[in-house]
Amino acid sequence: MFKVVPISASATHHLRREVLRNGDPQGVVIWPRDDDAITTHYGAINAVGAIIAIGTIYPQILPENATNRAIANAIDASRQFQFRGMASDASVRGQGAGWTLLQRLIAHAHEQRPALLWCNARVAAIGFYEKASMQIVSDQFDIAGVGPHFVMAMRIS
Ligand SMILES: CC(C)(COP(=O)(O)OP(=O)(O)OC[C@H]1O[C@@H](n2cnc3c(N)ncnc32)[C@H](O)[C@@H]1OP(=O)(O)O)[C@@H](O)C(=O)NCCC(=O)NCCS
Numbered sequence: 001m002f003k004v005v006p007i008s009a010s011a012t013h014h015l016r017r018e019v020l021r022n023g024d025p026q027g028v029v030i031w032p033r034d035d036d037a038i039t040t041h042y043g044a045i046n047a048v049g050a051i052i053a054i055g056t057i058y059p060q061i062l063p064e065n066a067t068n069r070a071i072a073n074a075i076d077a078s079r080q081f082q083f084r085g086m087a088s089d090a091s092v093r094g095q096g097a098g099w100t101l102l103q104r105l106i107a108h109a110h111e112q113r114p115a116l117l118w119c120n121a122r123v124a125a126i127g128f129y130e131k132a133s134m135q136i137v138s139d140q141f142d143i144a145g146v147g148p149h150f151v152m153a154m155r156i157s
Contacts, residue, residue: 002052002097004104007043009034012054012085019087020146031085033058042104044088044097053088053097057081057105062118066151068137072116075155079115081108086119102132109156118153126150 013029021027033039036058044053060082062072072080083105088098109115120143121129126136129152138151 002044002046002100004042004044004053004100007041007051007054009039009041009056011043011051012041012056015051015054015087015089016085019090020085031056033060040108041085042101042108044101046092050089052092053086053101055083055086055101055105057083057108062116062137062153063151065139065141066118066137066153067139068135068153071135071137071153071155075114075116079109079112081105081112081115081117083117083119086125098128099132102128106132106154106156113156115156116153117156118151120149121152122146123148123150126152 016029017023017027021029039056039058041054041056043051046052059078059080061077061080062069086102106117109117134152134154136150137153140148140150143149
């Protein structure tokens with residue numbers, strides 16, 4: 001089993017590189033906002049203390065390219081949260097680590113309810129976020145070097 005706890009920014013680097021940058025040793029894994037005081041990095045930790053899933057969250061307003069802006073209606077900027085860097089170790093996929101991590105990110109936003117939670121979702125991960133009741137709120141767009149994405153969001157009341 002595993003538990004989800006806050007971790008340091010640097011503790012995300014291994015999984016960011018392996019999962020989100022395809023193991024590229026040159027892949028950039030230090031990201032803007034990582035060291036902001038308001039940023040929280042979470043990790044799912046297994047029984048032997050290894051980090052098997054990660055995600056990072058901070059306040060950030062819904063981006064301009066979100067075409068369904070009504071989802072953010074009447075939610076203060078300080079209660080709009082972006083999460084990013086969501087990844088689970090390939091060896092544990094399908095065992096609930098990603099889901100438990102995502103529930104922790106939702107709970108983080110829930111502490112400020114009413115809140116908005118959003119992310120730039122890779123096309124391959126859309127089904128995962130839809131399971132958590134997030135919805136697509138933008139047209140498809142490309143993130144250079146990573147691929148096609150949609151903005152996905154959910155209101156938390
Ligand atoms: C997306 C990701 C984080 C999911 O993590 P995971 O540990 O495999 O997820 P879980 O095992 O907790 O899965 C929870 C549920 O979501 C489903 N699910 C997982 N990934 C899914 C996907 N990509 N599409 C649709 N459903 C998915 C699982 O089947 C499971 O469903 P169930 O409860 O009915 O069995 C993981 O696949 C990953 O790291 N992918 C590569 C990186 C990536 O795309 N990150 C997202 C960037 S936006």
